[in-house]
Amino acid sequence: MSRIEADYWIETAWPLAEAAGAMAGEQSSGTFVPIPGETPELKERSAARVTAIEDLGPVPGPSLPGAGRPDAPHHQARVTLSWPLDNIGPSLPNLVAAVAGNLFELKQFSGLRLLDLRLPEAFAAANPGPKFGVPGTRRLAGVEGRPLIGTIVKPSVGLDPEATATLVGELARAGLDFVKDDELQGNGPSCPFDARARAVMREIDRAADRTGRKLMFAFNVTGEIDEMRRNHDLVLALGGTCVMANLTGVGLSGFLALARHSELPIHAHRNGWGALTRCPSLGFDYVAWAKLWRLAGADHMHVNGLRNKFCEPDDSVIRSARSMLEPMFASKPCTVMPVFSSGQTAAQVWDTCAALGSPDLIHAAGGGIMAHPGGPAAGVTALRDAWDAALAGETAAERAARSPELAAALGKFA
């Protein structure tokens, strides 16, 4: 495939071919009006093409304000556009302008959403992709054949470096595989990165001496470029095994700079993503948006969880999660570890296992571990037993009969 392809859901009062043509024009050689320089040769070489239009039927009226013809009948449709690679080359920051630039504001559309994206192999060669992904993460965490059981430092902010380290030490001894900084905890004066990293790694090492296994901790390096690289280098020097970055705060060029530099898995946090997706008639499906970050070098991508405490429905969570394990390119699959979180307990394990069909995930629980009647260690055991059973085809009732920790978890959370 030598062209960039993108699928959209659109809503318009214009004839569908005309509306799709306006998208293709605005996003390549065209403009609002025909201009002399846009010759047939130039269009053949550089114009985006409409390669598919599927009418999805009428809708009652415009979903978003501002479009023209508000009183005319509106239709929704699925549209595919394609672009010549030579317009932008395999550049992710420039890809955004082509597939997700001005088109959201075009007068022809009362709704427009990017659903999916397919890129030529040249993008695989030019961009880092995940350096660790599933196998690298498993190797560093020392966990095979089952999900990594994870949690987050809470309170989100407010603990100083020593208090954070004490908590992480307890979590490491409780048997967690993975712990992350909160996305709100960066490098502020009340918990400076340097002091936090040193204190936390000291406690992780201390716990590892006892347990024989080093907890993977995702240190939130979100910041300016040099700061992120410096903090990554500190984590690496201290023997840490993961860094984390907030995607919407850092942005693609900054994330690429971190990823090209990084020698550790990058835990990609999607906070702020809600603004790009929560309106069903605008923005992005996660399948499309996540491809930008997977190719840019994310190793773990958040996907929310089943019966989560946010607004996302379960089918959307599972569609997102499955897409993380689907290869993007033959030469560079860019498969990444989906991170399930938000209101997760042992009660969701069987459904999650059945829907994802893979043990390749990080299953992160806060209250589901910390609020276990037997304490955090029992909470971890309950989740591990649940996954062990689900992956072996055993029911919750069967396993609970011989796992008191799981029985207690299901009694409290199910």
Added chain:
Amino acid sequence: MSRIEADYWIETAWPLAEAAGAMAGEQSSGTFVPIPGETPELKERSAARVTAIEDLGPVPGPSLPGAGRPDAPHHQARVTLSWPLDNIGPSLPNLVAAVAGNLFELKQFSGLRLLDLRLPEAFAAANPGPKFGVPGTRRLAGVEGRPLIGTIVKPSVGLDPEATATLVGELARAGLDFVKDDELQGNGPSCPFDARARAVMREIDRAADRTGRKLMFAFNVTGEIDEMRRNHDLVLALGGTCVMANLTGVGLSGFLALARHSELPIHAHRNGWGALTRCPSLGFDYVAWAKLWRLAGADHMHVNGLRNKFCEPDDSVIRSARSMLEPMFASKPCTVMPVFSSGQTAAQVWDTCAALGSPDLIHAAGGGIMAHPGGPAAGVTALRDAWDAALAGETAAERAARSPELAAALGKFA
């Protein structure tokens, strides 16, 4: 002011104080459930506070899906939250997680939009802000007391470096003050940045030898960090006077890296912004979003234009544009040049002048200049005459009587 403040519009079926409290909790030390570590001392030190709630009255029902209590009565409100600076320090990438992170997905809200942002002076000290702004741009463009008259290279993509340069040479001789690359034209194989910059600057210099004034050309350097810095350095070495970057493609950390490095004004292009704003009940007002980029170092910010060809209404355009000229800090005003564009002609000049109350803008017109009956030079004259008249308090009819170029423009476009 030692705290970060943000204003939101919210829509919720929860009691307003409870909903606002959930926002403050999620965005600081709280979580979905009370946890042992969240002590009164920690909350006093680190929690976000609700500092104002104004009930804006009932709404018929939820604007966005996914929130809880869909059948309960919904209210809209204006809410202000504040955060201690010490949580994150003056870091723009981390600010995003605090003020615009997970809160868009909270179950309590069927609508949530960030309206405005006020930051402690520490942010001014720690971030570059515009290095050129209005005075620096005027100095480099050689334009005082009136707007810069601008246009864009069209077709957006498809011209090779020599064809681009030929067109820019014509535009320079036609008297334009400012021309920009299209946002879709980055550094692709069909028009490589290096060759384009060299060819375009050659033609700009040639035209300047005749006209005595060097056209300001915004070269689109959008790309990865090192590529942006390298291309900036090339433009600087060639004697160019402006670079451009796509904000949504580059992101905050990358933009900060470019801005800290840059010795030229940065023309900030907001393509893709529509996805963050077009749903009225979600995302951002431009006033808030633009403050991030102004402080990060943008010198020019796009604001759309009156009676534009996109979906944005005029009152929103003017509110955005005015905010660009309002100081953010006493020590670092971060005032930037608003860029009016999209369907602009001499016909919008009087309204724009009256609404903005300032000549400090770039007024960019495509068809409004190129499609002038007398050609591009007459198109530029028409726009300059219109602004000269509007700023002097002269009516369109009065000035058209002694400016045949303006008369022709108004005859065709008004």
